[in-house]
Amino acid sequence: METYNYAKVSGVLGGMELTEDQQKLVNSARELFKRIGIRSVSMDDIARELGVSKKTLYQLVDNKEQLVRMVMAEQTCGDLKVLDQHRDEALDAIDELLRNSRYFIRSMRSISPTAVHDLQKYYPDIFHSRVKDHHQVFLDRVKDNLNRGIAEGIYRSDIDAEVIAQLFVGTTAMVMDRSVFPAHERPLSLILHQHSTYHFNGIVNEAGYERVKTYLQQEDLS
Template sequence: MNATNKEVLKLVESARDLFMRLGIRSVSMDDIARELGISKKTLYQTVANKEELIQLVLDHGMEEDVRTLEHNRTESTDAIEELLNNSRYFVRQMRKVSPTTMHDLRKYYPEIFHGKVEAHQHHFLRQVMENLQRGKAEGLYREDIDPEVIANLYVGMTMMVVDRGVFPALERPLSDILLQHSTYHFYGIVNEAGRHRLQEYLKEEELS
């Protein structure tokens, strides 16, 4: 790979924008080269093929998610504020995603999907579990919840949200479904003190 880090980042961000808006299968390497204003030959000096570019895009997205989740964890006052900020982040991210993007990735690039998406899922699972443990320790989440079980249920349902076989693409946006899912999760885990704290935060800024 002869390109500089800055050139690679520009390529990844341009490709990600096209994939998120239009889907993966419908975007060709010609489209990406045209978007960047370069020749396809120059593009192939940076990446060997479309599969490699998809992997770079997913890696970049995961790194961004990890940084955001860690920032929200360290900067939040409590577990509820952390989870609210994480939920807002993912709802807003999903507003940028074409309904066909996840479908294309799962159907036409299954090895990449299972390798990259499942790695992301495992990190997300650990983060959710730690948030549940934090909320219990802070006296804001119900004492009777099992963080491991609830975290697996939450992450499993999140994956179901992006399964367009369960929620057909034309019926409603992914972000709307994810918003409903997050609200359902919040009110299932908070205790009375947590409910009051949650409502105070929501008065300041809605979940969406």
């Protein structure tokens, strides 16, 4: 099972490490984008948040679009590190899947629906490129989890890991599409909760179902 360097895989950062000042910039911008949305946050807002001049800010990044790309790449790199950790620490495939589901559900709860909407509407190239970059990497993670669960005797032996992984990753992308699930109707965290529940109920066998119930009694998905 391969551990990915997302920055290198995606090419968004060209495989280069961020400087300390660029990392502070990305961290500040990410928090502002999550709370307020992307469109409403100006470079002046970010400069004030960092306590630097706009001139200094533009020595770290060329423009807002580049900053958005850097934030998205760093976020996904962080996501993948968490998934690697869950894979290595989980007791079994179900434990791994539940850990991952909790992580994304709780992450979505801290993100303003406006942020996802803004990314899709005002930065469509970045949005679609992020979906594309996610696809193969997360596809491999899901496929590995399915094969692990089958080998452990807790997932159905008749499922095709390749097909189910494609379906899961494809429907996850659909969940993030705000034209399919408008932000005002229901939070993304609730949709992801339903999506995860639907997935593991479809892949576990009887023994796996009992184990899911046991794990959820110890800690639920919310």
